Structure formats: C-alpha cells, structure tokens
Amino acid sequence: MNTKSEVITIDGNTGEGGGQMLRSALTLSMITRKPLKMINIRKKRTKPGLLRQHLTALKAAQTICNAKVQGAELGATEIIFIPKEINGGDYTFDIGTAGSTSLVAQTVIPALAFADTPSTLAITGGTHTAFAPTYDFLQQSYFPILEKMGLKITSTIERHGFYPAGGGHITITLAPTKGFQAFHCRERGQLKNQKARLLIAHLSQDIARREQAILKEKGWTHVDIDSIKSCHSPGNCIQLSYEFEHITENFTWLAEKGKPAETLVNEVTHEATQFLDSTASIGEHLADQLLLPMALGKGGVFTTTAPSLHTRTNIDVIQQFLDVDIQIKKTNLCWEITIHPSSQ
Secondary structure (H helix, E strand, C coil), X not given: CCCCCCCEEEECXXXXXXXXXXXXXXXXXXXXXXXXXXXXXXXXXXXXXXXXXXXXXXXXXXXXXXXXXXXXXXXXXXXXXXXXCCCCCEEEEECCCXXXXXXXXXXXXXXXXXXXXXXXXXXXXXXXXXXXXXXXXXXXXXXXXXXXXXXXXXXXEXXXXXXXXXCEEEEEEXXXXXXXXXXXXXXXXXXXXXXXXXXXXXXXXXXXXXXXXXXXXXXXCCEEEEECCCCCCCEEEEEEEEEECCCEEEEEEECCCCCXXXXXXXXXXXXXXXXXXXXXXXXXXXXXXXXXXXXXXXXXXXXXXXXXXXXXXXHHHHHHHCCCEEEEEEECCEEEEXXXXXXX
C-alpha cells in the first residue's frame, strides 16, 4: 500500500467520541505510514483521555512498528504517533487491569497482517468485559470472517478475565497476507445451529441454574453451564450463538451486581431478537469491526441493522486515511454497506 507523509489529525470530540477512534486511527497510521496526531481523545466519555487499555493499544502499536510517540501516558488527551515499518514477531502485552484484550488485539491484528513474518500475540487483561467484544466473539464471529478474507489466524484462551481483577490471558497467532480479499455477504443463509452458554466463575451455581431455567422457558433447549475455575475474580455472563450458513453471530451480556437473572436474560435475548427480526447478514457490532479490514483490502458488501454512531464515526476515520468509497443505503428490513477498494 502506498504511503504519504502528511500528518492526519483526528479530533476525538467528533462523532461518537470514544476509544474506537484512537484504535482505528492507530491501525490505519501503521499500515499507511501516515503520521497521526489525535486531539481530545475520548472527549465525550465520563473519564476522557487514555485509560489503561487505550494506553496498552498505543504502546502495542508503537512496539510493532517502532513508532515515535508523544503523549503515551495515562489520562493523556493528545498524542502524536509517527510509524515506521511493521515488524512481525512474538509480542506480549499486559493491560494491567480488566481492560479489553480483544480491543488491543483488534488494534494490531490488521497491521500485523501486512508484516513480512508471522506473529504471536500474548495479551493479558479482561477477556469478558462490558462494552467490548468478548474473546468468544472474536473466535466465533470475527476471526472466521478474517479467514475468509485470506488471513490465517488461530487463537486460544489460557485464562478468563472478568472485571475488576482482569488477569485473563489470550494467545493469537497469525501469518501475514499481502492484502485482504473482498468480503461479500448480503444474506446470512439458513440457521444451522443455535446454543446458549452460561459462564460462571467463583459464584454460586444457583445463579447459572436460574439463568438456564429462564432460557429454557423462552424455548432454548441447548443451554450449557461452564464453570470457570482459572480466573482471578467472580464473573457471570450469558452468550447466545447463532450459526448461519455464511456467518456466526454471538450476543453476550455480562451480569451486574443487583441485576436479576430475568433482566439479564431479557436484555441479551432482546438484542438477539432485533437482529433475527431483520434480514441483515451482519449484526451491529460485527459490522463496525469489519469496515477497517474491508477498506484496507478489496472491499465488498454486507447487510446490517441500522448503522450505529460507532459505525458512522469509524467510516469517517477510515476516510481520513484512505481514498475509499463507503456507501450506506436502506433496503428492506436492513441496511446495505458497500466498500469500494481504495485507489491508493
């Protein structure tokens, strides 16, 4: 991919104003070799600036491309990132909190796909945290599509990590590709399998059994309970997995202290039902995450539910780095997003 030397300035006070803007900008900066200046980082969040997981993502990006960085400290609201060549290799990153290992991984994986040698990532932190894709989402939904786009990637979870202790550990290996292939998915195809999985760690099994009973009342016949022993703090979450012909969607909600099991089940099933009631091939969160590899590669098209502000902001960030045409149009019961290959 051709590169240019002009500095790209991203204002974190625009769009959805969260950490995704930083992560996408770092990925794009590494791959295009365009220097990045970001101001007002996470301006619209309750605690603006770099939190631990954002700082880890920044330092991970710095490490794999030997970048020059200014502002790499907790709470920083402005950074400058000047990348050099991306290097594959074996990397270890420790967030130090329950910050999302998945989000750190998603920052560097597309960049390492353009390296000259294979890479291994060992990341410690939260594997099942609020407001972030879980490890299972990566493994079941995100990675299989990257594989369809030509990336050879495998992953394992060595230890689960829940809020607040974190301490989870995931390992990811990938071989480089010289470009992502096009991804076309207008239809999800026939439903092949669906199952519910309950994760319970250092809490009473009665909680999981209550959730299991409620799910069965709602018609779920396949509900597994997984007792997680190897983690540092209590945790509980519900995962609903739908395997279609062309994609697998995964919906997860984490328990909160004081929230009844009925409420937790209702929340996760409501999110899943919204997707199932549409004709979309890709759910809201997965749609957001596929934009970047598709824009970096040969484009493609997919259908999704109503694009979120996250998605629209991600498109804005991508188009500040790449000369790529991304079109969104409403269709019957869903939306279609088409990405035409970059002319760079």
